[in-house]
Amino acid sequence: MLDLKHLKTLRALSESGSLTRAADQLHVTQSALSHQIRDLEDGFGVQLFVRKSRPLRLTPAGDCLLATASAVLPLIAEAESALFQLGKGQRGRLHMAIECHSCYLWLIPSVNAYRPNWPEVELDFVGHWHLDALPALARGELDLVVTADPQPIEGIVYEPLFRFEILLAVALTHSLAEQRRISAADLGDQIMITYPVAPERLDVFRQFLWPAGVEPVSVRTADMTMMIVQLVASQRGVAALPSWAVREYTDSGLLAARPLGAEGVWSNLYASVRSEDYAAPFMQAFLATVRDVSFRTLSGIRAVPTESGPDA
Amino acid sequence: MLDLKHLKTLRALSESGSLTRAADQLHVTQSALSHQIRDLEDGFGVQLFVRKSRPLRLTPAGDCLLATASAVLPLIAEAESALFQLGKGQRGRLHMAIECHSCYLWLIPSVNAYRPNWPEVELDFVGHWHLDALPALARGELDLVVTADPQPIEGIVYEPLFRFEILLAVALTHSLAEQRRISAADLGDQIMITYPVAPERLDVFRQFLWPAGVEPVSVRTADMTMMIVQLVASQRGVAALPSWAVREYTDSGLLAARPLGAEGVWSNLYASVRSEDYAAPFMQAFLATVRDVSFRTLSGIRAVPTESGPDA
DNA sequence: TTTAACTATGAATATAATTCATGTTGGATT
DNA sequence: AATCCAACATGAATTATATTCATAGTTAAA
Known part of the structure; x- marks a missing residue:
């Protein structure tokens, strides 16, 4: 009418x-x-x-x-x-999830740097995903997922962010703290503390323990870095954490962190987004901000090697 | 789009x-x-x-x-x-103007009685019109004008409200206060105080003074009844006012009020509305409320005689 | 009274929305 | 995996709707 x-x-x-x-x-x-x-x-x-x-x-x-x-x-x-x-693509929704809690360390500063330049973009952290964030991304419930384990899913693209080393965090008084490097065999009688993600998706297992045929005594999970740190410090187990995540705890003398194996274990971090969103200006700007902030803030990270280039 | x-x-x-x-x-x-x-x-x-x-x-x-x-x-x-x-017509605008200030005496109680039953009607008093309210009504700037002097204007209808007597208000100490009735000749040496309306539109002049060939010494105007009362009480002149308007002042001993001529001067009050609005339920309900409140509140008023009926 | 500016009207036209009939797809079921 | 079902997509035909055109009728101001 x-x-x-x-x-x-x-x-x-x-x-x-x-x-x-x-x-x-x-x-x-x-x-x-x-x-x-x-x-x-x-x-x-x-x-x-x-x-x-x-x-x-x-x-x-x-x-x-x-x-x-x-x-x-x-x-x-x-x-x-x-x-x-x-x-x-001058405006958009950016609901993010991370698979490892310590990514907040660089994600929050990135968002803070991005927000003032893109006030029309609806930014949000969606904390409750932990597992299965990638399917939720594909369904359109999320818009960006930070992951170390890209899986081929139709309509999802993975943008490499940076390459980082995984260190073993142990209590200062732990016997392993006395070694300069940790071998796979050293972990056969240890309790591993991890983020609540399947071991198949964790590089310590895939790149380090399983190739050596080692399995920890048991695995327990905690979703916040701080809790993992507390558990490790109180001798309840050891944890494989990104070098930039343990840095503040080693600096303050709460933990020790040791490289794994001869060359260290290195992992890549990716931003996963739906391919339809990938090229949008607001998304590209966010990815650029993340890279910029990460490389300025985190020590010891590198660029992810390109697939065509030399690869270990 | x-x-x-x-x-x-x-x-x-x-x-x-x-x-x-x-x-x-x-x-x-x-x-x-x-x-x-x-x-x-x-x-x-x-x-x-x-x-x-x-x-x-x-x-x-x-x-x-x-x-x-x-x-x-x-x-x-x-x-x-x-x-x-x-x-x-279940809803409407009712912006009102009155040509004589004392009409507030019955109009405000009427509006108060009406408002709760018609909450959707936009009620308002528009005070600034005084003169020329009827043309404004015709132009659609007002929706109801209370007048004692209906003029034939295309598209305006006049709904009779009630008939009332006009009394001469004088100071208690005024010489005319000693008479039971006032003749036209008595006013030839008086100062008349009126509402700010042309004398042609005032029944004291048309029905009483001019037929007797009398003209007051001078006319001065005041727009609020209270001011007219003050002027009369302080001997600055006399005023012809509706019986229901002077009633409270005579009751409290501030003034005297006397009938004019042998039969008294009577005037009719009309509600003027645009003919397109006349039949609307919200308007009819308002007119009914006004009549109801007036006849319950004001003493000494009568119904307006019908044109076909006996007329003085 | 005339005039200029504005509004109304009906038929013709142009435009846009909807339906019809059918094809295609994704997800659930076996 | 093959099948089925429910839902969505599509293009042409149809219908409905809005707009224009040409003109007539009003109104307010000069």
Whole structure:
């Protein structure tokens, strides 16, 4: 019945003071507006404006409609502009999940650096995913997942962020703290503490323990880095953590951290996004910010080697 | 570009969880909605919802549009209902003006009695008119004018309210206070104090003084009854006032009030409204309330004689 | 009274939305 | 994996709707 067209007509009418000029303003003929308004008036059984009298004056019904117009039309304009920006990737939603808690260390500063430049992007951390964040990303429930274990999923692309070393965190008084390096065999009688992710997806197991045929005595999980650190410090087990995540604890003398094996264990971190979002300016800008902040903030990280290039 | 239709579609979509059911809800075919949404998506260059996955999930752009829908559609519904009610006269605007200030005496209680029963009617007193309220009524700037002097104006109808006597108010110590009745000749050497209305429109002049060929020494005006009373009490002149307006002052011993001539001077009060508004329920209800309140509140008033009936 | 500016009207036209009939797809089921 | 079902997509035909055109009728001001 009522339509945006009518609200726009009424606004033009009250701005211009006559049907004829309103028609010009809207780039239609005066006749079109006349028909339009007559249909409205007939439909509701009210007069909208007084024809005699110049400049034209609205009736109470006209005033009512004009008030509605000035409430509604700005909302519509805003929505249209938002849709256009979404369409061009100048605006977007960025609901993020991380698979390892310590990534907050560089993700939060990255978001803080990004936010002021992209105020229209809806930023959010979604903490409750832990497992299975990638399927949620594919379903469109998330928009970016930080992972160390990219899996080939249709419609998901993995953007390499950086390469980092995994160190074994042990209590200062732990016997392994006396060694400069840790071998796989050293861990055969240890309890491993990990983030709540399947061992198949953890590089300590895949790159280090399993190739050597070693399995820890048991594995227990904790979802926050601080809890893992507490457990390790109180001799409840050992943990393989990113070098940049243990750094502050080794610096403050709470833990020791030792490289694993002869060359150390290195892992890559990726940002996973849906391929449809990948090229969007707001997304590229975010990825650039993350790389920038990471390389400035974290010590000991490297670029991820390209697939075509030399690879260990 | 964007249209209410689209907002309604999006609302139905999110309520029903599928295009097909949304189409049922809106009483159109699924095909119609499919075309509609595709046009929108093409127009803005965004996806609005993810096709795979049941129940369907909106993209950020879809969410944006849905948010707009839930902001806008209630406003539209409200406007439509208001227009319908305006059309049926269940709702309206009642901006009132009075030509004599003492009418507040019964008008304010009338409005107070009316307001709770018609909360949708926009009531207002427009004080600044004094003169020329009737043309403003005809132009649609006012909706009801209380007048004692109906003038034939196209499109204005006069609804009789009540008939009342006009008394001459004089100071208690004034020489005329000693007479039981006042003759026209008695006023030839007096100063008249009136409301700021042309003498041609005042019944004391038309019915009483001019027929007897009498003109007061001078006329001065005051717009509030209280000011007229003060002037009269302090011997600055005399005033012809409605019996119900002087009543409280004579009761409290501030003034004396005397009838004019042998039979007294009687005047009629009318509510003037545009003929298009006259029959509307909200208007009839107001007129009924005014009559009811007046006859219960004011002493000494009568019904206005019908034109066909016996007339003095 | 005349005039200039504005609004109304009906038929013709142009535009846009909807349906119809059918094809395609994704996800669940066996 | 093959099948099936429900849901969505598509293009042409149709219908509905809005707009224009041409003209007539009003109104307010000169």
